[in-house]
Amino acid sequence: MSSGTRDGRRGGRPMREGRLRRLLPWLPRARVLLRLAVLAFALVVVGGFLTIWSGVYSVAASRGHWPGFELLLKFAMRSSVRTHAFAIDVPPLGDADQLRRGAAHFQQGCAFCHGSPAGPSMLVVRGTLPEPPDLTPLVPTWQANELFWIVRNGLKYTGMPAWPALQREDEVWDVVTFLRALPTMTPERYRELAGLAADEPPASRRDDRQALLTACARCHERDTTAFPRLDLQTEAHLLDQLKAYAAGHRASGFMQAATAELTDAEMAWLAGHYAARPTKTAPAIAPEPSHREGEALFRRGAPELGVPACEACHAREAARRERAYPALLGQHAAYTANQLRLFKSGARNTTEPARLMATIAGRMTDEQINAVAAYLAAQVPLPEGERNMR
Amino acid sequence: MSSMQSVLDPQGPEAAAITTLAWVMFGGGAAICLAVAGLVVMAMGGGASVRRAIASERFVVWTGIVVPTVVLAALLAWGLVLTGGRNGAASPQALSVEITGEQWWWRIRYLPGTPDAVETANELTLPVGRDVELRLVSRDVIHSFWVPSLAGKVDMIPGTVNRLRLRASRAGVYRGQCAEYCGGPHALMSFHAVALEAQEFDSWLANQRRPATAPADADAMAGRTVFLKAGCHGCHTVRGLEATGIIGPDLTHVASRLTLGAATLPNDRDHFRRWVRDNQHLKPGNRMPSFGFLAERDLDQLAAWLGSLK
Numbered sequence: 127m128s129s130g131t132r133d134g135r136r137g138g139r140p141m142r143e144g145r146l147r148r149l150l151p152w153l154p155r156a157r158v159l160l161r162l163a164v165l166a167f168a169l170v171v172v173g174g175f176l177t178i179w180s181g182v183y184s185v186a187a188s189r190g191h192w193p194g195f196e197l198l199l200k201f202a203m204r205s206s207v208r209t210h211a212f213a214i215d216v217p218p219l220g221d222a223d224q225l226r227r228g229a230a231h232f233q234q235g236c237a238f239c240h241g242s243p244a245g246p247s248m249l250v251v252r253g254t255l256p257e258p259p260d261l262t263p264l265v266p267t268w269q270a271n272e273l274f275w276i277v278r279n280g281l282k283y284t285g286m287p288a289w290p291a292l293q294r295e296d297e298v299w300d301v302v303t304f305l306r307a308l309p310t311m312t313p314e315r316y317r318e319l320a321g322l323a324a325d326e327p328p329a330s331r332r333d334d335r336q337a338l339l340t341a342c343a344r345c346h347e348r349d350t351t352a353f354p355r356l357d358l359q360t361e362a363h364l365l366d367q368l369k370a371y372a373a374g375h376r377a378s379g380f381m382q383a384a385t386a387e388l389t390d391a392e393m394a395w396l397a398g399h400y401a402a403r404p405t406k407t408a409p410a411i412a413p414e415p416s417h418r419e420g421e422a423l424f425r426r427g428a429p430e431l432g433v434p435a436c437e438a439c440h441a442r443e444a445a446r447r448e449r450a451y452p453a454l455l456g457q458h459a460a461y462t463a464n465q466l467r468l469f470k471s472g473a474r475n476t477t478e479p480a481r482l483m484a485t486i487a488g489r490m491t492d493e494q495i496n497a498v499a500a501y502l503a504a505q506v507p508l509p510e511g512e513r514n515m516r
Numbered sequence: 517m518s519s520m521q522s523v524l525d526p527q528g529p530e531a532a533a534i535t536t537l538a539w540v541m542f543g544g545g546a547a548i549c550l551a552v553a554g555l556v557v558m559a560m561g562g563g564a565s566v567r568r569a570i571a572s573e574r575f576v577v578w579t580g581i582v583v584p585t586v587v588l589a590a591l592l593a594w595g596l597v598l599t600g601g602r603n604g605a606a607s608p609q610a611l612s613v614e615i616t617g618e619q620w621w622w623r624i625r626y627l628p629g630t631p632d633a634v635e636t637a638n639e640l641t642l643p644v645g646r647d648v649e650l651r652l653v654s655r656d657v658i659h660s661f662w663v664p665s666l667a668g669k670v671d672m673i674p675g676t677v678n679r680l681r682l683r684a685s686r687a688g689v690y691r692g693q694c695a696e697y698c699g700g701p702h703a704l705m706s707f708h709a710v711a712l713e714a715q716e717f718d719s720w721l722a723n724q725r726r727p728a729t730a731p732a733d734a735d736a737m738a739g740r741t742v743f744l745k746a747g748c749h750g751c752h753t754v755r756g757l758e759a760t761g762i763i764g765p766d767l768t769h770v771a772s773r774l775t776l777g778a779a780t781l782p783n784d785r786d787h788f789r790r791w792v793r794d795n796q797h798l799k800p801g802n803r804m805p806s807f808g809f810l811a812e813r814d815l816d817q818l819a820a821w822l823g824s825l826k
Contacts, residue, residue: 427761434750435761448745448810
């Protein structure tokens with residue numbers, strides 16, 4: 127019985143062999159076709175290389191693209207962005223503080239190429255190919271996740287740069303928030319959001335210290351919770367942070383762009399200037415009974431989770447804390463909470479003090495982060511006269 | 517054979533009994549092994565009558581069922597008596613110590629629950645010739661307490677108190693080790709048991725109860741300031757100072773211990789400095805962050821002060 131089933135001339139197999147055999151006469155022809163294909167491919171590769179090597183193709187921005195080529199490039203870009211942005215979840219957007227931060231950075235980092243409601247782009251960038259487009263008509267053609275992907279990653283071959291600090295996705299979302307509001311934004315509203323004084327030229331040129339200060343003041347001297355308070359910190363701490371941003375050790379697209387070109391002398395001067403500014407001693411928010419949990423964390427920590435008391439390091443008086451440790455009492459809640467989340471997620475762990483804080487924040491719950499941030503915002507900071515005492 | 521951490525060199529009655537049991541088992545096992553080998557030789561090469569005897573049902577029942585049952589039952593009973601004896605009522609003179617396994621160190625409390633309670637870490641100092649009643653607990657995961665020279669292993673299980681009574685018969689330093697994998701730097705979760713003569717032990721305990729000594733020189737004084745400014749007291753207690761952190765080891769008398777980092781490093785100023793600056797390199801994954809951003813001078817002063825906390 128078993129020998130019968132093993133017989134190769136019965137069942138389905140001989141049929142298949144028969145079909146294969148019928149293909150056999152074609153085999154030599156298929157070989158010829160294959161050789162021809164290889165030859166054609168080699169000709170294309172060599173020919174293409176020789177064409178490029180000869181230099182007859184012009185890379186001149188002044189000449190534009192061949193007809194149709196630009197359409198192809200745009201099609202490729204749109205397709206690539208759509209596919210890569212597909213899985214990105216959009217967080218809640220539209221917070222007024224996000225809008226302010228996004229606008230302030232747009233003014234600093236984007237407007238000179240793309241123009242803004244307050245003024246046109248710089249003349250020299252208009253000769254690039256492609257020319258950086260006016261974003262007003264373009265923004266509605268993209269989804270929020272696609273805008274996020276473009277702002278974060280930049281666009282190859284277009285001159286659109288990637289975000290300086292890829293781990294700061296929170297900052298990129300701030301810019302997306304702004305972009306989505308851009309098409310309907312009046313020049314007055316833009317100036318207000320970006321912190322531009324009425325008479326200031328839109329692309330501010332740094333030619334003296336006053337102009338330098340204006341660039342900082344656009345964000346840090348405004349009465350808003352969108353930007354961290356600097357009137358709490360010591361001169362030494364501010365200088366350390368400026369240097370860390372400028373060197374790229376502390377990641378922030380906003381602040382790296384703002385500090386990269388500063389000289390040491392300018393940074394020292396700025397740190398001194400802000401450390402001497404009067405403290406706003408009125409707390410940003412009123413104390414509430416709900417701040418008790420935050421206060422307990424600040425004073426006693428959460429030992430069961432391995433979280434020490436914040437106060438142990440972030441003492442009220444500068445004389446009682448390391449210069450690497452910032453003052454926290456009075457800081458805006460949104461800023462403190464965002465930084466703690468950055469520490470917790472590992473987005474802020476590139477300096478040694480940051481790694482220390484990342485270890486601790488990694489043990490905190492989101493509720494604890496919000497509780498302690500709210501408590502701190504309701505506290506009265508030290509007045510400027512005592513801020514720097516060591 | 518003599519060493520700090522050897523089951524073959526018992527230094528107390530608990531460990532001695534276990535060593536005896538181990539030798540009896542080893543000897544018995546060797547004898548049984550020889551007997552079996554002899555039977556195999558006889559079964560293959562013995563005369564017809566010998567082979568018949570070995571193959572008889574009676575022989576199989578006796579040597580295959582009765583003897584193993586008796587031997588194993590006796591060993592079980594002995595082992596139970598030996599290990600169960602540790603759970604009996606403590607003698608009134610026994611010293612009570614609570615040891616908490618934490619990732620990756622040992623929190624040690626003398627006389628827990630009494631007004632005289634005193635906390636230290638990573639070194640079990642005990643009086644020679646006196647029973648010590650250990651309460652073994654865990655804060656996070658399962659650890660296992662093992663000082664081979666003094667007693668057998670006992671697991672430390674979260675939510676459970678395991679008890680172990682032991683006694684050191686001779687003064688000396690014995691090494692202990694966490695004997696249950698507990699994550700990350702488990703291999704560096706060790707400690708020393710230091711057995712002192714009764715009088716020495718009493719003065720040691722009296723010293724542990726005292727708050728930290730005042731800084732003796734300018735360096736130590738400055739080091740104390742560094743300790744507070746850097747926020748070390750967020751996690752560490754130094755009694756006598758506004759340092760009441762309970763996350764990490766109590767440092768009130770840290771310089772009186774033999775080692776740092778749960779028997780990771782020798783305890784001297786240089787290693788103290790390295791530990792503070794670089795502990796994540798020395799004991800990767802441990803719960804303390806490195807403080808490499810402190811100025812060299814600050815590190816020196818901090819090490820000077822910590823090194824003075826005898």
